[in-house]
Amino acid sequence: MEPVAEAVEFLVITGVSGAGRRTAAHALEDHSWYVVDNLPPELMPQLLQIARDRDFTKVAVVLDVRTRSAFQQLPAAFAELGRAGVLPTILYLDASDEVIVRRQESVRRPLPLQGADRLLDGIRRERRLLGDLRARADVVIDTTDLNVHDLTDRVVELAAGGGPDRIVFTLMSFGFKNGVPIDADMVFDLRFLPNPFWVPELRPQNGLAQAVAQYVLTQPAAAEFLASLRQLVDTVLPGYRREGKQHVTMAFGCTGGKHRSTAIVEEFAGRLRADGLAVTVRHRDLGLE
Structure with missing residues (x-):
């Protein structure tokens, strides 16, 4: 054969x-x-x-x-x-x-x-x-x-994404004050969450810090948002696979791109990875790139 x-x-x-x-x-x-x-x-x-x-x-x-x-x-x-x-x-x-x-x-x-x-x-x-x-x-x-x-x-x-049925999600944090990224498939506004910037001890830190992440993620609205977002991914995945789409960029914005958006991106990336999905993370306005 x-x-x-x-x-x-x-x-x-x-x-x-x-x-x-x-x-x-x-x-x-x-x-x-x-x-x-x-x-x-x-x-x-x-x-x-x-x-x-x-x-x-x-x-x-x-x-x-x-x-x-x-x-x-x-x-x-x-x-x-x-x-x-x-x-x-x-x-x-x-x-x-x-x-x-x-x-x-x-x-x-x-x-x-x-x-x-x-x-x-x-x-x-x-x-x-x-x-x-x-x-x-x-x-x-x-x-x-x-x-x-x-x-x-x-x-x-x-x-390096993979085969035809594998979709790579890029989760990006950004600050609206620096402009909305033009390379995003979906954009989510996180300014409905309380801003750690106004908490003096959290202001110098960013969403990668445990204290900031805990402040953001323990908000009831954050938990509801993340649960709804996970359902959204499950809804669009079959259609993306059917259309042959292999890369999806989801952008999450707050005012400066340092606290709320960063914490949410890190948390949601962990949830997607735990479910076996391929994820890359970018923090556009965190000064790490």
Whole structure:
């Protein structure tokens, strides 16, 4: 009996120029992925067949606006991949306009759709062209505040997720005063809980400290919230698995991102792990990254 060929993991890397597509591609190449840059979308089914013929099990394609009008072929290409039994994971990289302008000016390269206009004009054209891909992305990473090493770590972490039925949850704490993260699938506002900031002995600490965590988690509303949240995860999991989604980012915000959100994220991550789910944790505004 011939051995059964191993399933192919197929990842699409996309996003605006200057957001880190090349860094993501290099990170995957360094971890044994076969990466093709700037492939016309209509060739993705042929690439899948080549991967199967050559026993490549991890394949990534960088799709961006350099292919221009070829983006019209994306729906048909994704449909053909689906008929071949593969649901590609889409990783979308984004960053603020200001950061992209700064990065592009540092390398002194125009954007593909900039023409004779300003960098901002080129960025806005890219965002319009990439709108559908961003909407259907499985994972969005905001690289505004990430350096090359941070982004590499995030990409490798996501790419190591596992098989088609395994979902990795990223739980992120953040502070609303610093902005809502753009790379979250779900956002929860924890400002309904009493704020440890107003307790003098707790103010200098954060949600990783036992005293702060106990203060937050012993609130009746916190217990009710965590129980309801666990039910929510059970509700959406079957649908996510059916749709082939492998990564879910849940963001929990409080005023500064240091007390309530941090404590809730740590507690909920422990509960999900205890139930056998894969979880990673990020504390965006805690100053640990």
